[in-house]
Amino acid sequence: MTYRTVQRFADAPLPEDLFTGQWQNRSSVLDEYKPYLDDRWSEGCTNAWKLWEEIVPLGYQGSYGRVRAYLHLKRTSPRPVAARPPSPRAVVGWILRRPETLSESEQLQLKTVSTNCPEIAALTSHVRSFAVMLTERQGEHLPQWLDAVRQDDLPSLHTLATGLERDRDAVIAGLTLPWSSGVVEGHVNRIKMLKRQMFGRAGFRLLRKRVLLS
Numbered sequence: 001m002t003y004r005t006v007q008r009f010a011d012a013p014l015p016e017d018l019f020t021g022q023w024q025n026r027s028s029v030l031d032e033y034k035p036y037l038d039d040r041w042s043e044g045c046t047n048a049w050k051l052w053e054e055i056v057p058l059g060y061q062g063s064y065g066r067v068r069a070y071l072h073l074k075r076t077s078p079r080p081v082a083a084r085p086p087s088p089r090a091v092v093g094w095i096l097r098r099p100e101t102l103s104e105s106e107q108l109q110l111k112t113v114s115t116n117c118p119e120i121a122a123l124t125s126h127v128r129s130f131a132v133m134l135t136e137r138q139g140e141h142l143p144q145w146l147d148a149v150r151q152d153d154l155p156s157l158h159t160l161a162t163g164l165e166r167d168r169d170a171v172i173a174g175l176t177l178p179w180s181s182g183v184v185e186g187h188v189n190r191i192k193m194l195k196r197q198m199f200g201r202a203g204f205r206l207l208r209k210r211v212l213l214s
Contacts, residue, residue, distance in 0.1 A: 028062075028066065029060070029061060029062040029066070030060070030062055030066045030067065030070060031084065032105045032106070032109060033055045033058065033060050033105055034070065034084075035108055035109050035112045036054075036055060036058065036105070036108050037051055037055070037067070037070065037071070039108075039112070040054070041071070041074060046071065046075070048064070048067050048068040048071045048072075049064065049068075051067060051071070052064045052067040052068075055067070058103075058104045058105050058108075059103055059104070059105055060105075085113070086109055086113065090109075091110070091113055091120065094106055094109070094110040095110070095120075095123065095124050095127050095128075096127065096131075098131075099128065110124070119152075119153065119154060122152040122154060123154060123157070126145070126148065126149055126152070126154070126157060129141075129145060129148075130145060133145065133175050134175060137175060137176050137177075137178070138175065138176075139171070139172040139173065139174070139175030139176030140172070140176065142164070142168070142171060142172050142175060143168075146161050146164065146165060149161045190211075190214070191207075191211055194207065194210050194211060194214065195207065198210075
């Protein structure tokens with residue numbers, strides 16, 4: 001037993017805090033439906049069979065026993081039992097995807113996260129409105145979007161807004177016009193890749209030949 005393990009045992013305020021590890025953190029098919037169960041539990045619905053019947057149409061494919069065991073743990077545990085928060089990667093995925101492509105369970109989880117964190121709710125709104133501008137070529141709405149971003153306490157988006165403001169005319173053109181410099185950027189990246197493959201030792205003549213023949 002290492003010193004770190006001994007120290008963890010000594011510092012644990014409650015015996016229950018010692019029961020952590022890889023087995024306790026394993027994912028379960030019920031995990032993404034636990035926020036729904038927590039909400040229904042808070043509303044006063046504690047019947048395991050009824051709650052199992054409610055989450056099956058949402059896509060749950062696990063057994064009734066898992067639902068019953070989770071609710072039994074909530075009922076008997078000395079400390080409140082709730083669903084583990086989703087990972088940052090999962091939340092980012094829900095925000096960046098089109099809202100209509102999210103499952104009911106994913107929409108519910110994102111709503112739960114947004115309710116508990118107003119900053120996430122504001123970020124989701126700004127990201128989705130920018131996506132609409134980008135996909136529907138509504139560059140004329142960029143000034144209003146920048147003003148809306150500055151009104152929220154979101155430092156990362158403020159940095160983005162400052163960069164966009166610097167090249168406002170170019171950004172509006174990019175969000176409005178059908179033309180794109182993507183092809184040119186692709187060729188530039190390809191040339192850089194060829195240069196890296198030769199470790200910077202290729203002269204202009206050899207690089208030119210490789211670009212023309214590749």
